[in-house]
Amino acid sequence: MRVNQKDLLAFVVAHDRLREIDMRYSYIFPDDSQHAQVIPHPSLQILTCRTPLLSSQTPVPTNLTHFYRPYLLSRQLPGIVALLGPQLVSLRVGECFPIERSSPWSLLDVVTNFPRLRFFHVEMFHTSLPSLGTTLVDWFRDRQASRVLIARPKIVLAWTNKQQFLRTEKQEIEWDQYVDKFAVRVLTEWDNYIERIIYRHxxxxxxxxxxxxxxxxxxxxxxxxxxxxxxxYWKHV
Incomplete structure (x- = not known):
């Protein structure tokens, strides 16, 4: 069911004790003055949105600790850091679209820019052959720096395909072997920061x-x- 954007905004603004807001299907942009201060609610803890809506909210709710961005460009992660980096406990990001002149982050970038983060869920595009996306995060970049200990909670990583496809038994085994091998490397090289890895391919x-x-x-x-x-799960960490 398609909801009128004006009605949706009126509802959100009128209910200032909302703990969770999901606006993933709302195409709202911060340059429209009528949309300003949509989510200033001090009670807000969990937010899902797929537009630059959050950047128009000043100040950002200080209790907002769980955030899901369903789709993003690789260059937009620093924007999330600028707004929510110090306070996020759980971050879920959807399929990441690559753009030119944009380098992936390393896990060191993640742990230093999100000092409270305990759960990091990355959705990846489906591929026919075993692979894990590196458009957003290059999981082995800066691994020499992983020996530097930064006092912070360890992170649980989650790797999933947004679309879940049925595969043959042979394909399942091949995928399991690939992801397991990949996970061992990450857990070994980043053991100071990564507690465990959850995956579903x-x-x-x-x-x-x-x-x-x-x-x-x-x-x-x-x-x-x-x-x-x-x-x-990202909502309940």
Missing amino acids: SARPYISVTLDAAGGMGGQLVKAEDTDMRDD
Whole structure:
């Protein structure tokens, strides 16, 4: 059902005790004065939006700690940092569209720009062959700096395809092997900052992986179905 934008804005503005607002299907832009101060609510903790709406909100609600941007360009992550970096606990970003002259971030960029972040969910485009996107974050860039310890909570990473496709058993095994190998590298090289990794590359259940107590280069992958993980998990961290 399509909602009239004017009615939606009136509803949001009138209900100033909302804890969560989902405006992913709202095409609202900050250069329109009638849209200013749509979400100044001090009670707001969870926000989903797919437009530059947030940048028009001054000040940004200080209790806003959980944010989901369903689609973004690779250059727009610094904008999220500028507005919400110091306060975000959970960040979910949708499929990232690459643009010219835009370099991916490293995990070091993530941990330094989001000092309170404990959950980072990255959605990726579906591909027929096993792969993990690096348009937004290059998971192995600046890995030499991963030995530098910054006092902060560890992060749970989540890697998912937004569209869940059924695959053959052979394809499932190939994908599992690829993602497991990728996850071991990330967990090993960034063990100071990454607690565990959750992934889902098809219609099968979510998988959680971590390293055993040995840690470091000698750590073995511990893998199990994650029965707590679901699509809205980012809201409840």
